[in-house]
Amino acid sequence: MASFQMDADWLRFDPAPSKPRYTLPPGAVDAHCHVFGPGEVFPYASERKYTPCDASKDQLFALRDFLGFERNVIVQATCHGADNRALVDALKAAGDRARGIATVRDTVSDDELAALHEAGVRGVRFNFVRRLVDPKPDAYYRAIIDRIAPLGWQVVVYFEAADLEERWDFFTSLPTTVVVDHMGRPDVTKPVDGLEFSRFIRLLTEHDNIWSKVSCPERLSKSGPPGYDDVIPFARTLVERFPDRVLWGTDWPHPNMKGHMPDDGLLVDFIPRIVPTADLQLQMLVHNPMRLYWPECG
Numbered sequence: 001m002a003s004f005q006m007d008a009d010w011l012r013f014d015p016a017p018s019k020p021r022y023t024l025p026p027g028a029v030d031a032h033c034h035v036f037g038p039g040e041v042f043p044y045a046s047e048r049k050y051t052p053c054d055a056s057k058d059q060l061f062a063l064r065d066f067l068g069f070e071r072n073v074i075v076q077a078t079c080h081g082a083d084n085r086a087l088v089d090a091l092k093a094a095g096d097r098a099r100g101i102a103t104v105r106d107t108v109s110d111d112e113l114a115a116l117h118e119a120g121v122r123g124v125r126f127n128f129v130r131r132l133v134d135p136k137p138d139a140y141y142r143a144i145i146d147r148i149a150p151l152g153w154q155v156v157v158y159f160e161a162a163d164l165e166e167r168w169d170f171f172t173s174l175p176t177t178v179v180v181d182h183m184g185r186p187d188v189t190k191p192v193d194g195l196e197f198s199r200f201i202r203l204l205t206e207h208d209n210i211w212s213k214v215s216c217p218e219r220l221s222k223s224g225p226p227g228y229d230d231v232i233p234f235a236r237t238l239v240e241r242f243p244d245r246v247l248w249g250t251d252w253p254h255p256n257m258k259g260h261m262p263d264d265g266l267l268v269d270f271i272p273r274i275v276p277t278a279d280l281q282l283q284m285l286v287h288n289p290m291r292l293y294w295p296e297c298g
């Protein structure tokens with residue numbers, strides 16, 4: 001049985017977050033969260049760039065219920081590589097209350113894809129953040145897209161804002177729905193109407209198959225907790241311009257946070273600060289994720 005020691009500088013998730021003051025609408029979806037291990041049952045991948053603390057499905061479901069979410073979209077994290085067993089285990093335990101985004105290799109078999117679909121997987125994630133993975137040539141990702149597009153799956157992409165220009169042609173050529181993690185990681189010290197974020201806005205303006213998660217103020221903010229004030233103009237701009245293509249998630253258990261560990265209750269309280277009306281909140285938290293991940297319920 002494998003035994004894992006979390007990284008020495010790893011910050012554990014908050015075991016006792018505050019109760020949000022903001023009441024989520026019934027049916028709200030936490031559209032970006034992870035499960036880690038437990039490593040003794042679901043070993044971390046040998047190619048991983050970090051070793052986290054375990055964060056189990058039961059802990060995720062307890063947080064879901066405590067914060068007032070109805071459903072989760074669980075995203076495969078790089079510490080598990082293309083071994084989706086922990087994800088599938090969580091999806092099966094959640095019943096119809098979770099969907100998954102997997103990581104697969106270009107050698108994945110049809111049977112493996114069918115089993116992932118059966119478990120609730122509805123997309124793959126391509127991660128281009130170099131501190132997390134060694135990116136591969138475009139042809140590698142295209143081979144995967146050829147395999148997953150017929151299943152109606154989406155592609156989730158994670159990248160740094162500075163890399164968008166280089167990846168533009170690739171992202172804009174994708175035939176599936178594309179969901180960008182964490183607003184394309186803007187540098188929030190730059191102006192919201194500056195070159196860099198304008199490029200991201202243009203990406204969504206010109207390509208209506210591209211969506212954005214307006215998540216992770218804790219990761220993007222330089223002004224820091226509890227307000228994460230510097231992130232608000234970026235998230236709010238996306239919500240107001242693309243109300244039918246934004247999603248929100250906690251990012252629990254917040255991998256690779258270095259400065260502080262967020263209080264998940266305060267993260268939920270951040271939602272009305274970036275989504276000004278009840279109608280828009282309902283759209284982002286319920287209607288949009290349901291359309292994307294549970295279309296059969298629509």
Ligand code: 0GY
Nearest residue numbers: 076077078079132251255256
């Ligand atoms: C996130 C962010 C991070 C990690 C991963 O898959 C991962 O390891 O996505 C990060 O370190 O920025 O969305 O969980």
